[in-house]
Structures are given as structure tokens and as C-alpha cells.
Amino acid sequence: MSHGTALTETLGIEVPLICGAMYPCSNPELVAAVSEAGGIGIVQPLSLSYVHGHDFREGLRYIRTLTDKPIGVNLIIERSSKKYLERVYAWLDIALEEGVPFLVTALGKPDQVVARTQGAGVTVYHDVTSRRFAEKAFDAGVDGFICVNSRAGGHAGQLSAAQLLDEIGPLGKPLVCAGGIGTPEDFAAAIGSGYAGAQLGTRFIATDECTAHDGYKQAIIAAGADDIVLSEKITGVPVSIIRTPFIARMGVKAGPLAKWLLRGRRTRHWMRTAYSLQSVWKLRRAALRGMGYRDIYQAGKSVDGIHAVQPAAEVVRQYAAALHANSVMQ
Numbered sequence: 001m002s003h004g005t006a007l008t009e010t011l012g013i014e015v016p017l018i019c020g021a022m023y024p025c026s027n028p029e030l031v032a033a034v035s036e037a038g039g040i041g042i043v044q045p046l047s048l049s050y051v052h053g054h055d056f057r058e059g060l061r062y063i064r065t066l067t068d069k070p071i072g073v074n075l076i077i078e079r080s081s082k083k084y085l086e087r088v089y090a091w092l093d094i095a096l097e098e099g100v101p102f103l104v105t106a107l108g109k110p111d112q113v114v115a116r117t118q119g120a121g122v123t124v125y126h127d128v129t130s131r132r133f134a135e136k137a138f139d140a141g142v143d144g145f146i147c148v149n150s151r152a153g154g155h156a157g158q159l160s161a162a163q164l165l166d167e168i169g170p171l172g173k174p175l176v177c178a179g180g181i182g183t184p185e186d187f188a189a190a191i192g193s194g195y196a197g198a199q200l201g202t203r204f205i206a207t208d209e210c211t212a213h214d215g216y217k218q219a220i221i222a223a224g225a226d227d228i229v230l231s232e233k234i235t236g237v238p239v240s241i242i243r244t245p246f247i248a249r250m251g252v253k254a255g256p257l258a259k260w261l262l263r264g265r266r267t268r269h270w271m272r273t274a275y276s277l278q279s280v281w282k283l284r285r286a287a288l289r290g291m292g293y294r295d296i297y298q299a300g301k302s303v304d305g306i307h308a309v310q311p312a313a314e315v316v317r318q319y320a321a322a323l324h325a326n327s328v329m330q
Contacts, residue, residue, distance in 0.1 A: 006174035007197035010123050010143070011070050011102055014038035015320045016197035017187070018146075018176060019204045019312070021074030021104065022154070022298075024051040025212050028059055030312060032066035033209040037316035042072040042104055045091045052211070056091055060098045072102030079108050089116070096120055104146060111140035125176065129157030131167040144174035146199055151180025153202045153300030156230070156240045165194055182305030184322030192326055200315075202299045207312040216297050217309050219244070225301040242297040 007016045017039035019031065024047050031041030041063075048059040063071060073095045075088050092113060095103065105113050106127035114124055125144040126137035134145055147164040148157045159167070161177050168175055174196035181187050181198050190198045204210060206217045223242050230238040231247065241247060 005191065005196040007144070007176065010174075011040060013040050013070055015316055015323070016176075016191060017316055017319055018042060018072070018104075018197060018199040020146075020178065020199040020201040021047070021072075022201050022205070023047045025201075025205050025210055026074075027052050027209075027211045028054065028063045029066065029211070030204060030207065030209040031071055032063045033207075033312035034204065034316060035069040035071050036067040037313035038069075038320065039316045040070055040072055040102060042074050042102075043100075044074050045088075057094045057098060060095070060100065064098075070101050072104055073100050074104045074106065075113060076106050077108035077110060077113065078106075092116060096122065105137075105142070106146075109136050109140055110142055114141040125174075127178075128168065129164075130159065134168045134171060138171050138173065142173070144176065144196070145171075146176045146178050147195075149177070149179035151225075151301040152178050153228075153240045153298050153302075156238070156300065161190065161195075162193070169194065180301050182302030184319045186302070186305060187319045188322040188326035191323055200302070202302045203306055203315060204312060205299070206306050206309050207315060208309060209312045214309075219297050220299055220303050220306055221308065223299065223303040225304045228299060228301050228303065231296075239298065240300050242299050242303070244297065247296070 005016045008014065015038040019034035019039060019041040021042040021044035023044050026042065026044040026047040028048065031043055034041040043060065043063070045056055048054050049056055052059070054062060073091065075092060077085065077088055079085060089112070096117065101122055103113060103117065103122060103124045104127065105124060110124060110126050117124060123143045125146050126142045127146045127148055128134040128137060129148050137145065145168055147161070147168060148155070149159060149161045149164055150157055151161070156179060157164070161180065165175060176197040176199050177190040177195040178199040181190060181200055182203055187198050202220060205212050206220045210217070219242050227243050228240050229243045229247065231241050
């Protein structure tokens with residue numbers, strides 16, 4: 001059953017539902033399961049290679065053995081490291097060579113990505129948290145926007161889903177709602193409000209196919225929206241995580257020296273890198289092994305509506321059914 005929006009029509013998918021790229025939780029089996037069920041799964045390159053042990057090209061080909069449906073690739077194009085950007089553009093070249101039809105860019109101006117994909121039949125959406133960032137990506141020529149709102153996990157925005165729709169909608173590009181969607185009814189409401197699709201992260205961690213440790217999944221099920229806090233200590237930019245005893249002891253605010261360094265034009269990249277290097281292995285270890293709440297579990301306020309671990313296909317089916325029911329009622 002197809003639920004037509006600008007997103008489904010462009011990508012050739014059945015349900016306007018994206019499994020967002022997640023470090024470290026975007027294992028190939030999860031990406032493939034969502035795509036096979038009619039949505040679209042997004043590959044996170046660092047997760048694919050560093051966490052799950054696949055060469056990037058071979059990882060994409062492995063996913064292709066699990067599904068022939070469309071998949072996407074996430075490219076973080078923050079320009080503080082020339083060496084990292086070279087790696088990103090190498091991933092881009094491989095994705096294009098392997099026929100990936102959908103790219104989701106984040107953190108930076110996606111002009112070079114758009115330029116490199118011209119004529120390749122590839123759709124490029126960009127993560128945004130405000131009109132200002134959307135305008136820069138619009139000028140670069142992206143096809144649509146992933147609107148990251150204040151209820152999202154990871155690097156959440158500051159605006160509500162409704163505010164982002166009002167601010168960015170006038171640019172005339174398809175918008176995807178990212179954040180706070182933990183139930184089929186939330187999904188149907190987002191599409192009914194004018195979004196062309198929705199991106200879920202936290203909901204898909206609590207699925208059978210996700211290889212995250214069961215402790216992580218159970219923490220999502222047990223948490224409510226009030227248990228989600230913003231920490232400045234993960235990357236130097238506020239990140240939404242579950243408040244556990246470990247987080248309560250560690251605190252979520254950067255210290256005076258760190259705050260001063262984060263404000264500096266030259267020093268903020270050093271400070272963010274230092275935070276990230278500390279956090280990357282903690283996020284990986286907690287997600288894959290479970291540490292009795294001694295580490296960091298990223299999640300968004302959608303935890304409010306997540307009460308069970310389910311197969312990814314069942315999640316997609318339930319969300320599609322709610323969308324269909326909502327359209328029939330209208």
C-alpha cells in the first residue's frame with residue numbers, strides 16, 4: 001500500500017518513513033529491514049565501518065543482499081578537518097558508484113555534495129534546525145530538508161515541529177519531521193500537518209534488527225520524555241540523552257574553561273574534537289555491550305510512546321496503517 005507524498009514519489013518508496021542514521025546503532029540489518037518493509041533506511045558510514053566492521057563499499061553491497069529496495073547514506077560535511085572531509089567525499093564517490101539514490105547531509109554547506117551528484121539522479125536532503133541553515137542549503141541546491149526539532153535525539157534543535165514547518169515551509173521544498181515521533185498516531189499527525197515524511201531514530205533502536213544491547217533498548221522503553229536531558233559534554237553541542245544515574249553523577253553542563261574554549265573561534269573545534277574523542281568509544285561501548293547505566297544512551301523524547309521491542313517491519317506496518325486510517329478519515 002503506497003502513501004504518496006513528495007518523499008515517496010521521488011524515492012520510489014511506499015511509506016514516507018526514514019530510519020535515521022545513528023552512531024553507533026545503524027547496523028546493516030536494521031537499515032535493510034526498514035527499506036524492505038517499505039520505508040527507507042539510512043547508512044551511517046562511521047557506524048557501518050568502525051562499529052560494525054564493514055568496508056564501506058562491501059557494507060553497501062551486503063545491504064543489497066538483504067534488500068533491493070532504496071537505501072540512503074548520511075554524510076556529515078562539517079569542515080573543521082580536511083582529512084575527515086576527504087574521507088566523506090570518498091564515501092560519496094563510492095555511494096554514487098554503488099547506485100545509492102538518497103543522501104542526507106548534515107553540519108555544513110552541502111554545495112559540493114549537490115555539485116558532485118548533478119545528473120546522477122540522486123536526491124539530497126539536508127539536516128536543518130532553523131530557517132537560517134535551511135536558506136544556506138537551499139542556495140546550495142538541495143532537494144529537501146530534514147527538520148530536526150526540539151524533541152529529537154542526538155543533536156536536537158530548539159524549535160518545535162510546528163515552528164519548523166512554519167519557518168521552512170515557505171522555501172517550497174519537501175520537509176521531513178525529525179524528532180518526537182514515537183507512535184503511529186504521531187507519524188500520521190506529522191504527515192497530516194504538511195510534512196512529506198518523518199525520520200525516526202529512537203523508535204528503531206528498540207527493534208529486533210538493531211544490534212544495540214538489550215540494556216539500551218530497555219532503557220528506551222523505561223524512559224519518559226522527562227528523562228531526556230541535554231548534555232554539553234558529549235560533543236560540545238547539546239545532545240539529547242537518557243538521564244541515568246551515571247549521567248546524574250557526571251552532570252550535563254560544560255565547565256567554565258570548556259565553555260570559554262567552546263566560544264573561541266579557533267578553540268571551539270579543538271574542544272568539540274576532544275569531547276567527541278572521549279564520547280565516541282563510550283557511545284559505542286554502551287550501545288553494543290550495555291554498561292549497567294554507566295555510560296551514555298542517546299534518545300529523543302519519543303521514548304514516551306515506545307513500550308516494546310518490535311520487528312522493524314512491524315513498526316513500519318503500524319505507522320503505515322495509522323497514516324492510511326488518518327487519510328481515510330479525512
